[in-house]
Amino acid sequence: MLMGCTALTRALKASRVFMIAASAVVATVVMSAAFHPASAATWGEVHFHGYFDFQYLHNTKPEGPDDPSSPPMDNGTFDFRHLTLLLDANVMQELLIRANIEFDHAVDTELGYGGFILEYGFAEYMIKDWLKLRAGKALTPYGFFNEIHDASPAYLSVTVPDSIYKADKRGGFLLIPKWITGLYALGNTSLCDGCDLDYTVFIGNGESVGHNEAQFDSNPNKAVGGRVQLSLADEKYQTGLSVFYGDKAVSETNLSENHWGYVLSLAYNLANFGLKGEYGQAKLGPRTEYGWYIQPSYRIGRYTPYLRAQSNDPDDRWPDDYWNTYLAGVNIQVNKHMFLKVEWRENMRGKNNNDVLKPGNEDFGEFKSSVTIYF
Amino acid sequence: MDMIKRFASVRALLLTGLAVALFAVIGQADASSKRELVVIVNKANSVGSISRAELSSIYLGKRKTWATGETVKPCDLQEAGVDEEQTAMGQFSARYINKDLSSLKNYWIKMIFSGKGDPPPLLKKVEDVIHFVSEDSGSLGYLYSDQVTGAVRVVPVVE
Numbered sequence: 001m002l003m004g005c006t007a008l009t010r011a012l013k014a015s016r017v018f019m020i021a022a023s024a025v026v027a028t029v030v031m032s033a034a035f036h037p038a039s040a041a042t043w044g045e046v047h048f049h050g051y052f053d054f055q056y057l058h059n060t061k062p063e064g065p066d067d068p069s070s071p072p073m074d075n076g077t078f079d080f081r082h083l084t085l086l087l088d089a090n091v092m093q094e095l096l097i098r099a100n101i102e103f104d105h106a107v108d109t110e111l112g113y114g115g116f117i118l119e120y121g122f123a124e125y126m127i128k129d130w131l132k133l134r135a136g137k138a139l140t141p142y143g144f145f146n147e148i149h150d151a152s153p154a155y156l157s158v159t160v161p162d163s164i165y166k167a168d169k170r171g172g173f174l175l176i177p178k179w180i181t182g183l184y185a186l187g188n189t190s191l192c193d194g195c196d197l198d199y200t201v202f203i204g205n206g207e208s209v210g211h212n213e214a215q216f217d218s219n220p221n222k223a224v225g226g227r228v229q230l231s232l233a234d235e236k237y238q239t240g241l242s243v244f245y246g247d248k249a250v251s252e253t254n255l256s257e258n259h260w261g262y263v264l265s266l267a268y269n270l271a272n273f274g275l276k277g278e279y280g281q282a283k284l285g286p287r288t289e290y291g292w293y294i295q296p297s298y299r300i301g302r303y304t305p306y307l308r309a310q311s312n313d314p315d316d317r318w319p320d321d322y323w324n325t326y327l328a329g330v331n332i333q334v335n336k337h338m339f340l341k342v343e344w345r346e347n348m349r350g351k352n353n354n355d356v357l358k359p360g361n362e363d364f365g366e367f368k369s370s371v372t373i374y375f
Numbered sequence: 376m377d378m379i380k381r382f383a384s385v386r387a388l389l390l391t392g393l394a395v396a397l398f399a400v401i402g403q404a405d406a407s408s409k410r411e412l413v414v415i416v417n418k419a420n421s422v423g424s425i426s427r428a429e430l431s432s433i434y435l436g437k438r439k440t441w442a443t444g445e446t447v448k449p450c451d452l453q454e455a456g457v458d459e460e461q462t463a464m465g466q467f468s469a470r471y472i473n474k475d476l477s478s479l480k481n482y483w484i485k486m487i488f489s490g491k492g493d494p495p496p497l498l499k500k501v502e503d504v505i506h507f508v509s510e511d512s513g514s515l516g517y518l519y520s521d522q523v524t525g526a527v528r529v530v531p532v533v534e
Binding site: 047049051086088093098100120122126128129138139147148151153154188190192193194196198234235269299333374 | 426427428429431432437438439440446472473474477478481482484485487488489490491493
């Protein structure tokens with residue numbers, strides 16, 4: 001077993017050397033394409049999109065008396081969750097730049113509230129449909145939801161499944177980092193009538209603390225990973241596997257805590273019925289974390305009721321640190337550009353979960369609703 | 376007793392109205408489904424035929440080039456004031472992409488917000504589609520067969 005691990009480590013190191021060399025080539029290709037003499041993009045080549053997400057939240061009791069993220073139990077709270085603008089500029093036929101700028105919680109830098117985030121900003125050069133090269137900061141391609149983790153028009157529920165995508169807010173750590181700044185190769189190909197395969201592989205800066213990961217890599221190894229997705233029968237069946245291997249700087253003295261993880265994704269879509277499920281596991285130093293969810297839904301005209309069961313075990317060394325959530329909701333398409341979402345969540349936590357700040361606060365209910373408008 | 380009779384007659388009237396409306400809707404659907412959808416390309420495009428899978432890939436943004444390497448530029452046609460699923464776009468989507476318009480819309484929302492691409496431009500008039508396809512050698516569109524003019528070329532779809 002130990003020898004297998006050593007061999008794996010060597011193979012990974014060798015593959016990293018290869019990827020670093022490859023990344024230099026990729027960067028050269030992208031940069032040379034970027035310097036191609038071209039006029040400024042016209043309005044016809046620039047697309048704007050965006051969304052607005054306004055929420056109302058109400059807890060039956062607080063998650064913990066010291067938890068500032070817990071909405072008050074008495075009269076609930078409004079949350080101006082997102083105002084996001086997207087820009088796609090087709091610089092040339094084969095070259096485009098995409099940016100996603102998010103105003104989080106009505107950002108106010110004067111008061112120090114909210115966030116102003118470049119969710120992604122990258123250049124992409126298409127060589128073939130099956131090979132595109134991307135350089136910049138992008139949402140890590142993992143699972144069904146990470147690349148749309150805040151884009152509420154793109155999913156049914158008020159938030160994406162927390163057990164996989166927001167595990168750091170469930171007493172655990174992120175199974176796979178949300179963003180990777182580096183180089184990507186991606187593409188898709190048709191395998192047969194109605195069957196498609198798409199893939200993404202990346203090499204990027206490792207995770208850090210106190211440093212901008214999009215500026216420099218504070219730990220000694222690069223992060224690598226990717227995702228492969230297969231869809232069959234015109235997306236009636238979808239499956240995917242996402243993997244990540246890297247180091248995380250967890251303190252000033254420990255810059256390279258080993259971090260790896262994977263997420264297995266499955267979906268079944270039959271006319272108005274949809275079923276999604278994912279299972280993920282990750283290891284960060286001595287901690288091993290697990291998360292899963294399953295979500296059936298059924299569309300009836302404008303209304304799509306959905307259910308979800310999700311579970312997270314933040315550290316397999318500790319008993320009773322789970323966080324399970326069962327939710328029921330309905331997504332209503334009000335018009336072509338607007339969704340109304342309403343859901344009820346029952347949260348059950350083990351007494352050893354890191355987010356349980358006071359005994360007796362293990363279980364609580366949440367009402368969540370949102371109005372989402374997109375263009 | 377009179378009240379019951381009045382209710383019964385109102386219900387009969389409502390049922391008759393509903394039946395008429397239903398037949399009208401079915402009749403309309405039947406009328407539009409009898410028209411043949413055809414795929415059109417630019418006259419300079421030498422492609423002999425196109426498969427359903429290729430059409431689906433192009434209209435889902437998965438395939439962006441013709442075999443020659445030229446960029447594919449598809450467009451959609453959605454006339455205003457018609458039941459969406461009964462438009463040329465609704466019928467094209469159901470037949471060649473195997474998705475209803477609601478599913479197609481959700482697909483593109485995911486693609487847009489994950490930074491993977493933009494949907495084909497949505498044109499409102501038949502003339503706009505003909506103009507779009509006739510202007511660019513990589514363009515692709517669809518119309519009902521009785522709407523095609525000599526400015527574009529019909530390409531057969533291999534199922």
